[in-house]
Amino acid sequence: MRPLLTVTNALADRTRLRLLMGLREGELCACQLIELVGLAPSTVSKHMFLLRQAGLVESRKIGRWVYYRWPGRAAPLRVRHALKWVAESLTDDPQIAKDTKHLARLLKSTPETLCRKQTRKPVSSSSAPATRAAARWRRAGRVTSGRT
Amino acid sequence: MRPLLTVTNALADRTRLRLLMGLREGELCACQLIELVGLAPSTVSKHMFLLRQAGLVESRKIGRWVYYRWPGRAAPLRVRHALKWVAESLTDDPQIAKDTKHLARLLKSTPETLCRKQTRKPVSSSSAPATRAAARWRRAGRVTSGRT
DNA sequence: CGTATACTTCGCCACTTGGCGAACTATAGA
């Protein structure tokens, strides 16, 4: 019962649903998710912890950046069905539609630009750390990360 | 977003999952659900309100009894998929297995016997109100209430 | 080294929620 409850609890919050849907089409880094929902980094971090604990997202760290995405085929049925169910239930949701448009705008700049904006400092022109990874991620074109 | 959140919130509680699974094989009356989870009537009533609000159960009143069951085919996809998902995710759950055995025992007596037990009074032998409806319900043999 | 930075963890606060018992409502039966 606990495993399912961890999932239902994770899904029982507006912000976490938005974050989850933000990852529907592929990987995003933490700063992009922070920008997406417009909340404090610590808050988003806590949400992502709960989602990861439930198995609803995976994360990988590259340099100073942490990338989140939906889990692949190895995830338990419980989780894969939950993601499918939520995505279907929210296809026509106005908030998610707004987020999707917002996200499209965000994706026009690199993660590092975003992070600078967040700390309210001017964007230095020189390449930031982990830029190679970010470039690869952009080239990959919003991978579907092995969804069912 | 609200409709889905109502559902995920309803599913994000141990007791409500147990109540929901109790109805998996057919209709039960409130007193049977109270006995199933062993909580105060007011508590169970509140839970059933939330489940009904989410569309995860329907109810009908017959005399003084209220019967709850899973919704039929008319329910939104969001709800039908949720029920399917939860039921699948909990098929092997030990708590649910215990509840199922418990329920089997409860079903050997009539709802009115149960209610008497709950108020700690001896069961009068004469037929209680709504007994005909209850008998019909027993004859119907745990209807599946039009699930997908 | 030391500094900057991307993120997480911690500590706090307002708000929500699950539980109960008491009071209330509605129906059945004398």
Add this chain to the structure above:
DNA sequence: TCTATAGTTCGCCAAGTGGCGAAGTATACG
């Protein structure tokens, strides 16, 4: 009509949760 009873609603309280900012951690770079 009056009483009994199946459920619900109300009022309360302890426990949990979402939000924030401050402090902490880990990595990159000079």
